[in-house]
Amino acid sequence: MQKTSLNLSxxxxxxxxxxxxxxxxxxxxxxxxxxxxxxxLADSALDLMMSLGGLMAIFYAARPADDDHAFGHTSVEDLAALAQSVFIVISGVVIGTGAVRRLLSDTPTALAQEGRGIAVMVVSILLTVALVLWQRRVARMTGNKVVAADSLHYMSDLMPSVGAIGALWISRHFGVGQVDSVVALAAALMLIFGAIRIGKGAWDALMDRRADPELIAAIGELAGTWPGVHGFHDLKTRMAGSRVFVNIHIELDGDQSLRDAHAIGASLRRKIIETWPQCDVIVHKDVAGER
Structure with missing residues (x-):
């Protein structure tokens, strides 16, 4: 309950x-x-959408599995991320197109009240830094991947804000308004590439792509050296939001009691979940040498 409250905060x-x-x-x-x-501004609007999506995902993903969703509800995170990535790409293209048009225009657009704009951007940076510090603390305490990802996204937002301050300062002191368009174009490219990365991750999860190969190898190494396990096979993984579903077949001595065999499988499962809390694990038990 305390972890849920921290994540919600x-x-x-x-x-x-x-x-x-x-x-x-x-x-x-x-x-x-x-x-x-x-x-x-577009970046912050997208942040708002992603934050709302993340908050809803925290609520929805926390729901236990039910008859209709036997594996839980974490895939909602991937659906939200995929929709957000499409909107981010569209926004990036619109901003980038506007920046190129201004750069190619014979009559550059003059900026105004740069001092007020700089003040707003400074305030936005301070608020963002404070939020990131709190999110990182919560992520360390709860291990919630949604909070950790949101924190990483807000960190990436600092560069466009700093760039906007630089463009406004140069325009105010040197009258070079074209720098604004250059910064906007760079920010648009960052938005697009970031959206593609987010969208690819969400698409991979929705298509049941395997987990990180390093995670798979680490689980295999743990299973292969677990006391009482003579080997393993059919180690399969898939992702759903912040969850990783793991299926593994372990090979055990066929002459031992069912209770002893169960104890070996259960202890391995507990160790995997303890080491990688994002994992949901099913351990199948086979007789060694009789595959």
Whole structure:
């Protein structure tokens, strides 16, 4: 219950910060007409969507398995991430296109009230850093992958904010407004490539792609050296949101009692879950040499 409360607190904090940042950056965009601020605004709007999705995923994924969802509800994380990635790509293309048009235009767009825009971006950076520090603390305490991923995403948002400050400062002191378009184009490319990475991960999970090969190898090494296990085969994994489902067949002495065989399989299962809490494990027991 305490871990769930911490995860929810991180999710609510993420949504709250995103709402504040969207409001501030909307005002700053109206005041400055800076595309770099628009790029940062789009990033914050996407953060808000992802934070809402993450918060709903924390609620929904925490539900226990039922008759209709025997393996739980964590796939909702992948569905949300895939939808978000598509929206991120569209936003990145729109911002990038606007930046290129400004760069090629014979009459560059003049920026205004750069000082106010810089103040807003500084506030957004401070709020983002505070949120990331809290999210990382919660992730360390609970091991929640949604919170950890959200923290990583917010960390990547700092660069567009810093870039917007630089573009506004250069425009204010040197009158070089084209820097704003360059920063916006770079931010748009970051959005697109980040969205592709997020979307690929979600797609792989929805298509039952195997888990990280390093994780599979580590589980295999643990099973192969577990007391009472003479070997293993058919180690299979698949991902669903923050969960990794593991199926493994272990080979045991056929002359031992069922109770002893069960104890070996159960202890191995507990050790895998203890070492990798994101795993849901099924251990099948076979007689050694009779595959």
């Amino acid at each position: 991180a999710g609510i904090a993420s949504v709250s910060v995103a709402l504040i940042l969207v409001g501030l950056k909307l005002w700053a965009l109206g005041a400055t007409s800076a595309l770099s601020v628009a790029a940062s």
